[in-house]
Amino acid sequence: MKIENKITEAVRQIVEELYGQPVPEKMVQLQQTRPEFEGQITLVVFPFTKMSHKAPEQTAQEIGQRLAEKLPEVVSRFNAVKGFLNLCISSQQWVALLEEIQQNPRFGFTPVTADSPLVMIEYSSPNTNKPLHLGHVRNNLLGWALAQVMEANGNRVVKTNIVNDRGIHICKSMLAWLKWGNGETPESSGKKGDHLIGDYYVAFDKHYREEVRELVAQGMDEEQAKQEAPLIKEAHAMLVKWEQNDSEVRALWRKMNEWVYAGFDETYRALGVSFDKIYYESETYLEGKEKVEEGLQKGLFYRRDDGSVWADLTSEGLDEKLLLRSDGTSVYMTQDIGTAKLRFQDFPIDKMIYVVGNEQNYHFQVLSILLDKLGFKWGKDLVHFSYGMVELPNGKMKSREGTVVDADDLIATMVADARQMSADKVNRLEGITEEEAQEIARIVGMGALKYFILKVDARKNMLFNPEESIDFNGNTGPFIQYTYARIRSIMRKWEKEQEAGSCPGNSLAPCTLHLAPEDCPSLADREISLIQKLQGFEATVKQAGQDYNPSCIANYCYDLASEYNRFYHDFSVLREEDEKKRTFRIALSAAVGQVIKNGMGLLGIEVPERM
RNA sequence: GGUCUGGUAGCUCAGUCGGAUUAGAGCAACAGCCUUCUAAGCUGUGGGUCAUGGGUUCGAGUCCCAUCCGGAUCACCA
Numbered sequence: 001m002k003i004e005n006k007i008t009e010a011v012r013q014i015v016e017e018l019y020g021q022p023v024p025e026k027m028v029q030l031q032q033t034r035p036e037f038e039g040q041i042t043l044v045v046f047p048f049t050k051m052s053h054k055a056p057e058q059t060a061q062e063i064g065q066r067l068a069e070k071l072p073e074v075v076s077r078f079n080a081v082k083g084f085l086n087l088c089i090s091s092q093q094w095v096a097l098l099e100e101i102q103q104n105p106r107f108g109f110t111p112v113t114a115d116s117p118l119v120m121i122e123y124s125s126p127n128t129n130k131p132l133h134l135g136h137v138r139n140n141l142l143g144w145a146l147a148q149v150m151e152a153n154g155n156r157v158v159k160t161n162i163v164n165d166r167g168i169h170i171c172k173s174m175l176a177w178l179k180w181g182n183g184e185t186p187e188s189s190g191k192k193g194d195h196l197i198g199d200y201y202v203a204f205d206k207h208y209r210e211e212v213r214e215l216v217a218q219g220m221d222e223e224q225a226k227q228e229a230p231l232i233k234e235a236h237a238m239l240v241k242w243e244q245n246d247s248e249v250r251a252l253w254r255k256m257n258e259w260v261y262a263g264f265d266e267t268y269r270a271l272g273v274s275f276d277k278i279y280y281e282s283e284t285y286l287e288g289k290e291k292v293e294e295g296l297q298k299g300l301f302y303r304r305d306d307g308s309v310w311a312d313l314t315s316e317g318l319d320e321k322l323l324l325r326s327d328g329t330s331v332y333m334t335q336d337i338g339t340a341k342l343r344f345q346d347f348p349i350d351k352m353i354y355v356v357g358n359e360q361n362y363h364f365q366v367l368s369i370l371l372d373k374l375g376f377k378w379g380k381d382l383v384h385f386s387y388g389m390v391e392l393p394n395g396k397m398k399s400r401e402g403t404v405v406d407a408d409d410l411i412a413t414m415v416a417d418a419r420q421m422s423a424d425k426v427n428r429l430e431g432i433t434e435e436e437a438q439e440i441a442r443i444v445g446m447g448a449l450k451y452f453i454l455k456v457d458a459r460k461n462m463l464f465n466p467e468e469s470i471d472f473n474g475n476t477g478p479f480i481q482y483t484y485a486r487i488r489s490i491m492r493k494w495e496k497e498q499e500a501g502s503c504p505g506n507s508l509a510p511c512t513l514h515l516a517p518e519d520c521p522s523l524a525d526r527e528i529s530l531i532q533k534l535q536g537f538e539a540t541v542k543q544a545g546q547d548y549n550p551s552c553i554a555n556y557c558y559d560l561a562s563e564y565n566r567f568y569h570d571f572s573v574l575r576e577e578d579e580k581k582r583t584f585r586i587a588l589s590a591a592v593g594q595v596i597k598n599g600m601g602l603l604g605i606e607v608p609e610r611m
Numbered sequence: 612g613g614u615c616u617g618g619u620a621g622c623u624c625a626g627u628c629g630g631a632u633u634a635g636a637g638c639a640a641c642a643g644c645c646u647u648c649u650a651a652g653c654u655g656u657g658g659g660u661c662a663u664g665g666g667u668u669c670g671a672g673u674c675c676c677a678u679c680c681g682g683a684u685c686a687c688c689a
Contacts (some may be wrong), residue, residue: 127689306687361614468623558625
């Protein structure tokens with residue numbers, strides 16, 4: 001039983017005995033004692049003063065007195081300051097807690113069983129006409145981390161991606177390639193497929209704008225020019241052919257999409273994300289109409305005179321929403337209804353989470369209502385995991401103005417910088433092969449990038465300064481990774497000492513920590529607060545799952561690493577003469593390493609054995 | 612204009628269920644610490660009207676109302 005639970009239980013009994021009123025569990029508020037006071041756990045007694053009709057300090061005294069009598073093995077001393085009862089917990093309790101944490105490699109995680117809720121997470125959702133940029137990076141990292149967090153909270157998770165592989169934007173790239181490509185391929189040019197296609201998309205835009213400018217110069221007004229430019233007309237014609245299943249257009253479309261997917265796969269691999277099921281819009285965009293017709297028959301929607309179909313959501317405080325155009329074709333919302341249908345056919349999901357930027361908040365509000373009306377049981381409380389935009393120091397990311405940060409460039413830069421960084425510390429990596437050094441650079445560079453993005457509350461807009469972002473000091477991924485690497489170094493040395501393989505060589509945790517109560521070392525404040533931090537991992541994971549918020553795990557990891565760094569500085573773990581203290585500190589280090597690894601793992605951040 | 616969302620140090624961000632006379636980190640600036648388990652580290656100094664004004668109560672950065680400022684959205688685009 002956890003220390004907190006024991007105390008909570010005892011306090012409820014004591015207060016009832018003293019003041020004759022039952023105490024709901026929530027009323028017992030325990031928190032970590034502030035460093036300037038003696039003790040480790042503090043009970044807030046303000047809520048009880050109404051029952052006791054006594055001053056806060058006196059109430060605290062009374063409760064403390066009884067608590068010390070009732071739980072002598074837990075509470076060794078206490079003091080009351082105003083309405084705060086500070087409790088000193090005996091060392092054995094802390095050691096026992098550490099032992100518990102250390103012996104459970106999955107500490108903080110809820111096991112997943114066959115009966116666990118089935119959660120589907122959709123993320124990434126790229127367009128196939130240009131490479132991934134920084135905004136996608138945020139999406140992918142958040143989606144992956146969220147999937148890990150949901151799983152850690154005892155859910156079965158299916159990760160999906162819906163690829164937007166059709167539409168006018170792809171036709172633009174295709175047309176430009178036909179016109180100016182000279183048969184260029186990823187192989188012939190050495191370019192990554194998605195970049196190649198992206199270049200043609202840009203080329204189209206350049207020529208298109210020239211055409212528009214010329215038409216305007218000839219006296220046409222701009223809106224009309226945009227419609228009338230020969231290039232855009234050609235692109236539209238191509239889209240029509242595509243929809244008519246023209247074999248030539250389809251073949252080209254297929255070939256170019258393959259190039260893009262090969263490029264995306266590379267980026268996904270670098271980011272360390274993957275999917276269980278990929279949906280393609282070209283295969284799903286016609287779905288949904290059926291559902292809308294069904295809703296129409298049930299009277300959920302209505303048809304206007306021009307033939308278009310609408311949902312009236314004014315009673316929900318929203319507007320009216322178009323579902324089918326007057327020509328019978330579907331819109332974005334219709335498609336999302338369609339994919340929802342398909343997904344439910346494929347998986348009996350209990351919950352659906354969409355990782356999509358906050359510019360679509362309204363869309364998902366509407367989608368939720370519509371799916372609910374159409375009878376999807378998870379529609380009503382589908383989660384739109386809505387994240388903020390990434391801004392650059394001089395404004396937003398705009399591809400037109402060339403202010404995008406390309407994902408592949410960014411990854412390469414981060415890794416190269418990490419490599420440079422460790423090269424500057426020659427002694428660090430002596431005895432390590434070039435391959436190993438590269439692997440460490442990859443882990444550290446990616447860790448820096450991922451942590452930088454994930455530490456920020458997802459729903460807030462964040463600022464990304466390309467120059468300052470590559471900072472490996474302070475509240476960063478590498479700081480946490482570095483802490484881990486140092487712990488591993490201690491463990492390696494310790495394991496070497498243990499001769500003759502009494503321990504499996506690769507186990508992080510020392511084999512045994514069993515210290516009999518009378519053997520318990522007296523613990524320093526710093527050691528106790530580390531154990532308390534470790535214990536907090538469980539609650540942090542739960543909270544992350546409840547709030548759909550990976551950032552609190554990132555900040556937790558930083559807190560834990562900071563605390564450990566101070567501990568590391570104050571104590572010589574391996575040199576400690578006292579055998580009991582030494583065992584305890586090694587075990588504590590091992591547990592910290594394990595929790596850091598697990599926490600960072602939830603974020604999709606690897607930790608290196610050395611760096 | 613309607614709806615949603617944010618505003619905390621020069622900059623980037625934390626801040627749990629409302630808890631402690633003094634609201635935390637990091638960056639940037641300054642001053643220390645490598646014969647000692649990895650200095651990508653540690654210690655210290657300076658830097659704040661928690662946008663503003665009310666309210667709720669033992670107690671508010673946190674909850675409620677109003678105002679100001681920023682962002683998103685309100686398409687027969689996706």
